[in-house]
Amino acid sequence: MKLSLDWLRSYVSFEGTAEALADLLVRAGLEVESIEQRGADFPNVVVAQILESSPHPNADRLSVCKVDDGSGQPRQIVCGAKNYQVGDKVPLALPGAVLPGDFKIKTGKLRGVESEGMMCSAKELQLAADADGLLILPVAARVGAPIASLYPPDAILALEITSNRPDWLSHLGIAREVRAFTSATLTPPAIVACATNTDPEKATISAFDQCPFYSVRRISGVCVGPSPAWLKARIEACGLRSINNVVDVTNFVMMELGQPLHAFDAAKVDGPIEVRLALEKEAFSTLDGQDLLLTPTNLIISDSSSVLALAGIMGGAASGVTADTSDILLEGALFDAPSIRRTARMHGLQTDSSYRFERGVDPDAILSASARAAQLIQEVAGGSVDSITITAGALPPAAPSIALRPARCRALLGAAIDDEEIRCFLSQLGLTELTASAPEFQQWQIPGYRGDLTREVDLIEEVIRLGGIDRVQGIIRATPANSSDADGMYDDIMRVRHLLAGLGFSEGRTSTLVSRTIGAGTPVLEVRNPLGDDQSALRSSLIDGLIPAMERNINHGNSSIRLFEIGRIFRVSAEEELTTVALAMTGRRAALSWLTNDEAAMDVFDLKGVIEVLLPSAVIEPITDSRLATGWEIQLAGFVVGIIGIVHPATARAINARGPVVVAEIRMDAIASVHEQKRMRFSPIPRFPAVARDLAVVAPLALPSAAIQAAFHAANEPLLASINLFDVFTDPSGSKLSADRKSLAFSLTFRATERTLTSEEVSSSFERLKAALREALPVEFRE
């Protein structure tokens, strides 16, 4: 809402600046988005009339004017503008005036001719961003009058108002708040109440749920025309467009009291007014020229033949007030907030009126607002107001009073605010205390404009709002916290993050929302109302996000990429949300360095090495995965806990990768479980030396190395301490090794825990192993 400081001051004696007001409002809980200074508040700038103008003797572009500044003594002013005529009234800055930019006006000579001041443009007075020539003032402007009388200074505060405080959507509402915080005097406008009567011949309600109360007041013989300057200025200060004197008054009262009103041209209302729900596909043309088809959830104002208005939202084109209108019907009503909200949203019509009804208006202010408007219409447009206001329905009963326990208030706030102070704060807000029955209770009556106050806790909030949070002294009462499952998971995740960062991976964060086409084949959870197709589903794998991230980095010229992410994935499964760790690598293995010339690209074994760190006991089994050219399942104790693989070369080329793109994704809980199982137990460090022997195993190409390793283990050779594969050799030419064979070179370590091994012992163990391998597998040994 836009608030005019000048307007506000007509209801409350607030003398501070706009900035001081903004501070106060922020303390009260309003957000001030901006402050805009308006008007021309410059001492020594007056209205002057140009009496004569002659060319400057020494400068073609300048003229020398004689002007009347109201002193009776003509003044000589040198002027560069051309847009005036003799007789025009213009702003004149007298010597001593200070214009924006600390521009001090003095008597001085311009090209040898004395100038006793300066005639001003709108820009020089900050009345416009840009201006050509002098600001020509209205003919009626009084010569000698201060310019501020024509352009009264004002400040416009743009306020953001929380949905619980519709009473702040008016100048009087803000004035009440200022009064509460400053004890300034509040002067609401004087309104004469009017007698009311029901008359079904004139107005009826048939949808009480949507409209509990309706009133209409006839004003006859008005003269519709432009609004007077003061009215126009008020309306425009709030960012509204001036339409005509009658409509402007309804808007004025809305901005003044917060109650939206509507004026119909009485001549265009056919028969009694009925507040009812629209018929299916009933047609309605709005004031602003939109043709709507209504539905039976829309509340409307109708006469016997047509729809007059979409209740509380917008009037109709046919029944609006025009220059030809002489009698008007002024509506003041209470509409149900959710109903207005639904209808406004359905038709995409958000108006100042609907905005206020949606948040709730003060039922106690409906008739007074209508009376206030009638008064003002009479003032600005003449006419006579019917002595009786027709009403239908009933205003809701006054809200029940609320009991406040001062002790409870102090306990919840943790602040020492005594009973009297509480009383004082709540009274300042306009609440009335009912006769106290017991000291432990204060019973408060709530005014209609504070519909948000319904419970004790709401009053407690008001106490601290008025008292200020500074009344509360912060305390810390820490207690021991048991570690939760979430704590354990968090710690495991952080540990993995540090581990991966130490292994050269950078943590990325990608969007949960992805295109539904990603992960084709597997069902995904879709969003019903996505922002776009590229964000239409919940990711079912983190890899989908890391591939575009790799592309971005490749395109930035990054030659070595190691990324990881730990996050949630979403699947159509009983285990709907799952935290996983994803890894992605591509590019050079070693950074460019003078020490090495390793230009090799990373491949799946680089990534497998990382998996072996995260899950030392995992085994992998080939699988097919649509995203991967070659993929393997990662298994842990027989359960599938992740995948690892090489992305399709076509995909790799599409993201401009120069070598293999390898990815993996593992369940976080699997990694956590491995960590959990690790006991802090020491394994004795061998005391006796080990003996190493190398063995080159020649095996068919298709035989997995894991089978050979398994055969070593199966041999159960007690002296064999470890096996390490250190070379894989193949020879497609078949010259050194048959082309359908491969040679795997193992380094075998033998050790006994209690003695130094003899060479004979090692040799016999070595031979036993060879025999076992030969027996188990189609292998030979290379010498």
Add this chain to the structure above:
Amino acid sequence: MPVIMESQIEALRSEAVGAIESATTADTLETLRVRYFGRAGAIPLLSEGMRSVTKEDKPRIGKALNDLRTTVQGLLDERVSALAAEADAAALSGIDATLPGLPAPRGSIHPLTQLLDRAVKIFRRLGFSLADGPDIETEWHCFDALNTPKHHPARNDADTFYLPDGRLLRTHTSSVQVRVMENEVPPIRIIAPGAAYRRDEVDATHLAQFTQLEGLCVGPDISLADLKGTLEFFFRELFGDRTEIRFRPHFFPFTEPSFEIDIRTKALGNSWMELAGCGMVDPAVFAEINQRRRDFAYDPEMVSGFAFGFGLDRLAMNLTGISDIRMLVENDLRFLKQF
């Protein structure tokens, strides 16, 4: 005879001293060692001559021979060490230590994670445990239980992502508060970091998905003073002692009274920055929870509590000085590796 022997000893001494001093390599020294001390070396040869020395001359000549042995051995050892030291110095002096080292693998942890971790560590010092809840939430957990009016705009399709089955992507991590209270009894002291979603078009200051940190403390006599003390401690720990903290009255359906917290600190450019929402848990929230639990564990007359929540993305953006929030999710290594 003794005279001859003594002069031989003297001659050998002066020869050995000269030869050892002029030796420049370890090999030469080794040759000298063999020449003097080897099996057929000069000194063992002389020692053999001792047999023909008279009894009265023996002590004198024996001593002279011993002296020779010690002197030559000492000179040899000295010269060996000196040459080794020279060789070491020569080997090491050639190193250009200004050459760059071999690049070690260096990864990084996302700045948002680092910020979150700092926050988690501070709250853990205050005795808060972590809690967790799903991203896909029911409307009850996200809105109803948090006293959000049925027709609140936040529930709109325009503001919140819905799944076809009517569930939604949580718009705030406050739903975790609800899950914790549903399953546990007071006292509660939890924080819950996690993703939240709003149907905002992505631009330089908005992401449709962001990271929040939520907190809840419920127990007997928890007051606004606890809220204030806890959050003041937290923000001063996070931003430094000189941080100014402003509690501004605000409105949230699930807390009453409610505040927004503004921070002003050098690290954030010395202007007020809106950072967090907080307040005392609204009794209506407790009432909803009790109804769901079918008990009275959260009797508003017996327990009270405070809750708070704030977004980490905007904070990370301001702390790191980036001007476009999208950098946090672009995963550009030139950005990520800076942290």
